[in-house]
Amino acid sequence: MTTVEYLSLSKPQRFFVRIGSFFKNIPIAIWKFLKKIPNWLYKIIKKLIITPVKDIKDALLYGDWKVRLSFILCGFGQMTRHQVVKGALVFAYEIVFIAFMILVGGPNLGNLGTLGIMGSIQIGDSLYYYNDNSLTIMIYSVVTIVLILIMFAFWVSSIRSAKKLQDLERVGHYDSFKKFVKSLTGESYHIFLLSVPMLGLVVFTIIPIAIMILIGFTNYNSNHMTPNHLFEWVGFYNYSTILTSGDAGNSLFLQTFLQVLLWTLIWAFFATFSNYFLGMIVALIINQKTIKLKKLWRTILVTTIAVPQFVSLLLISRMFAPSGGLVNGILNNLGWIENMDSIRWLSDGANNALLPKVMIILINTWVGIPYTMLICTGILMNIPNDLYESAKIDGASPYKMYMKITLPYMLFVTGPYLISQFVGNINNFNVIYLLSGGGPNFSYGSQQVPGTLQGVGRTDLLITWIYKMSTTTIPKDYALASVLGVIIFAIIAFFSLITYNKSNAVKNEGDFN
Amino acid sequence: MAKMISQKKYRSQKSIKITKQIITYIFLVVLSIIWLIPFAYLLGQSFISMTAGPQAPYSATLFFPIFPNGDNPGNATFDNYIALFTDPNFPFFTWWLNTLIIAVITSVVQTILVLLTAYALSRLRFKGRKAIMNMILIIGMFPGFLGMIINYFILQLLGMSGSIFSLILLYIAGSAMNYYIAKGFFDTISKSLDEAVLIDGGTNNTVFWRIILPLSKPIIVYTILISFTSPWGDYMMAAYLAQGNRNLFNVAVGLQQMVGIYASEYFTRFCAGGVFVSIPIMILFFVLQRYYVEGIAGGAVKG
CATH class of the missing domain: 1.10.3720.10 (MetI-like)
Structure with a gap:
């Protein structure tokens, strides 16, 4: 569709064309992304395999005996060429690595296939007792794999630099370790800055997530709890449990999962946009030139941010409690309701728990409006005033000015913020868990219900379901929790991908003025 | 005559402006009340003693226990704060x-x-x-x-x-x-x-x-x-x-x-x-x- 054709449409038509083109763009965005993957893979392979292999071949063919000895004794080339400390460090890592492989890494890696044996096995005349721990095997195996990768990187770089040092020596230069240390404040400053943060990230975030993803392919749950029991590989069984049918052969699991997923998306959508638009309106009202005591109004709203969120959320959840809660108490005193528990604000299961869902979104606006108000206040002041003045001269109404100037400008500037809010709301544990605890629970009638479904409620998000699966449900099921986590990742990745492409397009247009 | 009309118009415009302002201020006051009620409730409740047996925490006195109500003197205590630091449970x-x-x-x-x-x-x-x-x-x-x-x-x-x-x-x-x-x-x-x-x-x-x-x-x-x-x-x-x-x-x-x-x-x-x-x-x-x-x-x- 050309621009002229688009402009010739009426306003509602334009709106539908825009929505249509948004959805039409989704497959295109995904296709664009997929097309990039082979290129990335090639780049990664080139960096990680092709170039190192070439360098190592060079070193083997043209290096002297010192370089060649570095193939076995890492760091030898450096030690014999003025870099004693650096070479010794690499060599020390090699020795520690070999010791680790023999004592811990090797045996555990060997057990990774079966995830351990428990009990006694008779071989010939002698009885062997095994008491393995599947989880320890898994953790050590992943750590070992990471250490192997590091060793490989060290090995390659030690050979490379041995060869480099040999070449430098030929022209009479040498790099000393002192020079390297000195460069840590100069051109290698990033190594100095990033080593500690990245170490923390690898050890306590990347490795655990990798292990947890692997656990999604095992049957790690209360019935296979370490250290008294083993768990084992089950392939894609957990994925098929969630995506096709439950343990009992009925589709309860899939039904529940789809309802939780749907509510998670609905929640994230409404929570994000209700806060955004209402907060912006409040900011506009407070920012009017004629309004006095601006600071007072703002401070009152900002109190919500200053008080720790869990205090206000727990308090509000008690205020709306059916018996002994403030709201029902007042309504009862006024004679509007007869029984204290006739309105269950946060636990009414009727109409697919519509009332609790609406209440949660409303209470969330109470929590979220002040944030948006603060953010918008700053940005609203940046909108060039002459835009409004010229609009006023043209006789535009305040509503029209809002739709034509304020809103487009705000959307343009805060687009990325909206995306991150949406993602944050998908994982908004506190609001849901502290307000309704995920309840009211699903009712399944007389059907046979798998244990993992028993604690799940109609206002549960995927993230609170994961939490329940690994703490409160009987039996606990870490494997299914892992699968749900991967699904959250997939959803967030999907949305980020679409909006990334979309926001790029918006930037190019720059049509708000 | 023309002068009077324009004055009238001016006045009515002014009154519209004032009504608008009043509505806005009412809105802001309501907003502030909604945002402050939970905190007032939190503060008020924290001074109510539960040792006398659970009370229905919703009447006006209980909301702000500091103020006396009729023959009831204000029943504010620091019991809860003391219990926070003394109760081993x-x-x-x-x-x-x-x-x-x-x-x-x-x-x-x-x-x-x-x-x-x-x-x-x-x-x-x-x-x-x-x-x-x-x-x-x-x-x-x-x-x-x-x-x-x-x-x-x-x-x-x-x-x-x-x-x-x-x-x-x-x-x-x-x-x-x-x-x-x-x-x-x-x-x-x-x-x-x-x-x-x-x-x-x-x-x-x-x-x-x-x-x-x-x-x-x-x-x-x-x-x-x-x-x-x-x-x-x-x-x-x-x-x-x-x-x-x-x-x-x-x-x-x-x-x-x-x-x-x-x-x-x-x-x-x-x-x-x-x-x-x-x-x-x-x-x-x-x-x-x-x-x-x-x-x-x-x-x-x-x-």
């Missing part, structure tokens, strides 16, 4: 101290690590910079709780699972994930300053300490404020690591237990605890509010 002071220790250590170390990461990713150009940024982006898409389950076992293997320092370690280890806002700030500082120092024979190290840090007071204060206040509100991680051990709770988990399990029995004491936790943080927040606003507004625009 709910070691509130331990929880509060736990949270304070966690918050202080986390805020110091996390701020340093965030600034280092943000500076490196913003000002330095090196091999693998894009890769690190993409990696952090992708890790951020996984729910943080996923790694938590395994971290608990790893900390058990390391023999650290029975102490609050394990929680501190986990908060600190994830610091690099929060680099975005500080990076956005560093990006806005002019690069010519760096170049001037480098030409004069300085190193990147000098640039960081002498140029960037003195210019980034707002973002440093913001990072400290955020990393100090966020441990006070963290429920999920703290609850999972404590695994029901009351001595390891932070205030969020402890107070949730107070209202979660013993719903109405300990409600007023929960309110007292809530007030006690909130007041220092509120003071800190309002003192540093300017920096907070700058931080979140800048972060929202940069994305």
